[in-house]
Amino acid sequence: MRNLFLKTIYDKRWFIFGWSLGMAFFAYIMVIFYPTFNSGGLVQSMLKGMPKEWQGIIGNLSDLTHLSTYLASQMFNIRMPMFISVMAIILAGGLTAGEEDRGLLRTLSALPLSRGRIFIHKWLAAVAISAITMVALIIGTYIGSWQIGQSIEFKTLMILSGLLLLMTVALMSVIFAIGTATGRRSLTTAVGTIIAVVSFVLTTFAASVDWLKSWDRLSIFHYYPAPDIARGTVKLSDWAVYAVVIVAVLVVSFVIFRRRDLNG
Numbered sequence: 001m002r003n004l005f006l007k008t009i010y011d012k013r014w015f016i017f018g019w020s021l022g023m024a025f026f027a028y029i030m031v032i033f034y035p036t037f038n039s040g041g042l043v044q045s046m047l048k049g050m051p052k053e054w055q056g057i058i059g060n061l062s063d064l065t066h067l068s069t070y071l072a073s074q075m076f077n078i079r080m081p082m083f084i085s086v087m088a089i090i091l092a093g094g095l096t097a098g099e100e101d102r103g104l105l106r107t108l109s110a111l112p113l114s115r116g117r118i119f120i121h122k123w124l125a126a127v128a129i130s131a132i133t134m135v136a137l138i139i140g141t142y143i144g145s146w147q148i149g150q151s152i153e154f155k156t157l158m159i160l161s162g163l164l165l166l167m168t169v170a171l172m173s174v175i176f177a178i179g180t181a182t183g184r185r186s187l188t189t190a191v192g193t194i195i196a197v198v199s200f201v202l203t204t205f206a207a208s209v210d211w212l213k214s215w216d217r218l219s220i221f222h223y224y225p226a227p228d229i230a231r232g233t234v235k236l237s238d239w240a241v242y243a244v245v246i247v248a249v250l251v252v253s254f255v256i257f258r259r260r261d262l263n264g
Contacts, residue, residue, distance in 0.1 A: 169242070
C-alpha cells in the first residue's frame with residue numbers, strides 16, 4: 001500500500017492485458033489489409049465514385065497509396081481515437097468514481113496515505129496503462145508491416161503514437177477530474193461519453209458540412225490531425241492544447257478532491 005501506483009497497475013493487470021491485446025490486434029489487422037487497398041486499381045475506382053459527404057468518414061482516398069498515410073487516415077484518424085476513448089472512459093471512471101462507489105477510496109484515505117498521494121498515484125497509473133496499450137499498438141503495427149513486407153518510418157509512427165497518447169491522457173484527465181471532484185459515476189461516464197461522441201460527430205462531418213467547421217475546434221479529436229502528421233506537418237500548438245487541458249483540469253480537481261467528503 002505504500003506504493004499505490006504499483007498496486008493500481010497490479011489490480012488492473014487483466015484490463016491492461018485485454019486492451020493491449022485488442023490494440024495490437026486492431027493495428028495488425030489494419031496493416032495487413034493495406035495491400036488490398038493498394039492493388040488492382042481499387043483506390044482509383046473508389047476515388048471516382050465516392051461522394052464528398054463520405055470523405056469525413058472514409059478519409060482522403062489518395063492517402064491509401066502509401067502505408068504511412070494509409071495508417072494515419074484509416075487507423076489513427078477517428079477510428080483509433082474513438083476506440084481508445086472507450087478505454088479512457090472505463091479506466092478513469094473506474095479508478096475514481098467507480099472505486100468511490102465501492103468504498104475503496106474511503107478505505108485508502110483512512111490509511112497513512114495523503115489525499116494528494118492517492119490522487120497523483122491513481123492518475124499516474126492511468127497514464128502508465130495508456131502508455132502500455134500504446135506500445136502494444138506500435139508492436140502490432142510493426143508485426144503487420146513485417147508480414148506484408150512494407151515499412152513505416154519510425155519517426156512518423158512515434159509522432160502519431162505520441163500525440164495519440166497525449167490526446168488519450170487529455171480525455172482521461174478530464175474524466176478523471178470529474179470523477180475525483182464529484183464522486184458520481186453516472187455523471188463521470190456520461191460526460192466522457194458526450195465528449196467522445198460529440199467530438200466524433202464534429203470532426204467526422206466538419207469536412208463536408210460547412211457550418212460545422214467553426215465548431216470543430218471544440219472537438220478533442222480536432223487537435224489530432226493524423227493524416228497531416230503522416231505527410232510531415234506537425235503543429236506544436238496541438239500538443240500545447242492537450243497539455244493545457246491536462247494541467248487545468250487536474251489542478252482544479254486536485255483542490256476539490258483534497259477538501260470534499262468521500263462517499264462510501
